[in-house]
Amino acid sequence: MTKTQKEELKNIVKSPSTILFNESMKKYTSFKIGGTAEALIKACNINTVEEVLKYAKEKNIPITIIGNGSNILVLDEGIEGITLKIDIQKLEINLPNNLQDKKVQVIVGAGNKLIEVSYKVAEHGLVGMEELSSIPGTIGGAIYMNAGAYGKEMKNVVKEIIYLDEKQQIKKMTDKQAEFEYRHSIFQEKQYVILEVTLQLERNNKNEEIKNKMQEYADSRKKTQPIEFPNAGSTFKRGKDFITAKLIDECGLKGYKIGGAQVSTKHAGFIVNTGNATAQDVLDLAKYVQRKVYEKIGKKIELEMKIIGTSKNK
Numbered sequence: 627m628t629k630t631q632k633e634e635l636k637n638i639v640k641s642p643s644t645i646l647f648n649e650s651m652k653k654y655t656s657f658k659i660g661g662t663a664e665a666l667i668k669a670c671n672i673n674t675v676e677e678v679l680k681y682a683k684e685k686n687i688p689i690t691i692i693g694n695g696s697n698i699l700v701l702d703e704g705i706e707g708i709t710l711k712i713d714i715q716k717l718e719i720n721l722p723n724n725l726q727d728k729k730v731q732v733i734v735g736a737g738n739k740l741i742e743v744s745y746k747v748a749e750h751g752l753v754g755m756e757e758l759s760s761i762p763g764t765i766g767g768a769i770y771m772n773a774g775a776y777g778k779e780m781k782n783v784v785k786e787i788i789y790l791d792e793k794q795q796i797k798k799m800t801d802k803q804a805e806f807e808y809r810h811s812i813f814q815e816k817q818y819v820i821l822e823v824t825l826q827l828e829r830n831n832k833n834e835e836i837k838n839k840m841q842e843y844a845d846s847r848k849k850t851q852p853i854e855f856p857n858a859g860s861t862f863k864r865g866k867d868f869i870t871a872k873l874i875d876e877c878g879l880k881g882y883k884i885g886g887a888q889v890s891t892k893h894a895g896f897i898v899n900t901g902n903a904t905a906q907d908v909l910d911l912a913k914y915v916q917r918k919v920y921e922k923i924g925k926k927i928e929l930e931m932k933i934i935g936t937s938k939n940k
């Protein structure tokens with residue numbers, strides 16, 4: 627990006643949205659790994675997203691979208707161009723007047739965190755988000771990934787998605803059109819930006835029961851997941867007919883380390899940053915694990931986390 631482009635971008639990004647240059651991505655990822663973003667823009671409203679994307683297209687500047695950074699590995703070389711962190715906040719609960727009507731629609735911003743939304747809707751006695759509540763991402767990132775836990779996925783609660791298409795047109799799609807599958811949505815194939823989402827939840831008014839359930843799921847995570855070390859959740863996807871973490875464990879890889887990256891001793895499905903891991907350490911370890919599982923058990927395992935950044939080898 628040229629100096630002039632940086633100055634022009636500063637004029638486009640208006641408060642409360644912010645822009646920072648050469649910003650370390652370690653601060654914006656749950657892995658606490660990654661090089662610097664040439665320009666990191668935190669977009670707090672739809673207008674900023676539209677303006678920035680329009681400018682980037684005009685000037686041919688690459689765009690990378692992130693949410694809460696809890697499912698990404700940012701390469702050590704950093705990210706060229708603009709990294710757009712979607713921080714659009716909204717929470718609108720449309721309670722029907724008819725008390726017999728159990729279905730309630732909730733409109734949320736793509737930047738709202740699952741945990742905040744889940745506790746807010748619980749205060750209104752709405753069920754549906756409990757299993758998803760402790761996934762540490764934004765609504766946008768969770769839709770992109772069709773995130774899920776404890777037998778529930780985003781596809782079970784989403785009704786409609788408002789997004790910006792590649793021509794910067796604001797469009798709407800239904801849950802069916804989003805082509806949700808296990809850790810997949812149409813957004814992984816398109817250059818769309820998720821802006822706002824309508825969730826469909828149910829009224830049951832047992833507020834305390836809902837909150838207790840969420841607490842149970844959060845406690846269960848603490849017991850089974852290595853949350854004491856920075857990580858990006860499950861490194862690999864589940865297989866069609868196997869549990870990946872179990873295969874990694876069977877291959878004796880728990881605790882295996884390359885540089886600062888380690889296969890968690892608590893949960894073999896997680897690669898953790900033991901302190902000063904580089905993205906290259908994580909990539910080398912992930913490749914090593916994939917190779918060993920294939921050699922010993924004959925199963926191909928696929929990465930779940932998304933790799934973001936500008937590779938030297940492109």
Ligand SMILES: Cc1cc2nc3c(=O)[nH]c(=O)nc-3n(C[C@H](O)[C@H](O)[C@H](O)COP(=O)(O)OP(=O)(O)OC[C@H]3O[C@@H](n4cnc5c(N)ncnc54)[C@H](O)[C@@H]3O)c2cc1C
Nearest residue numbers: 691693694695696697763764766767768770773774820859
């Ligand atoms: C401790 C831990 C536990 C986890 N447990 C689970 C779990 O149980 N289940 C599960 O499914 N995941 C889990 N994850 C992974 C992660 O939390 C989810 O995938 C989450 O939905 C990612 O959301 P995010 O906002 O952090 O997205 P990011 O990691 O920032 O981005 C993920 C992808 O989504 C894209 N994206 C983000 N926002 C938008 C947007 N608005 N528009 C278009 N594209 C966008 C990005 O480009 C990127 O490709 C866990 C992670 C951690 C660290």
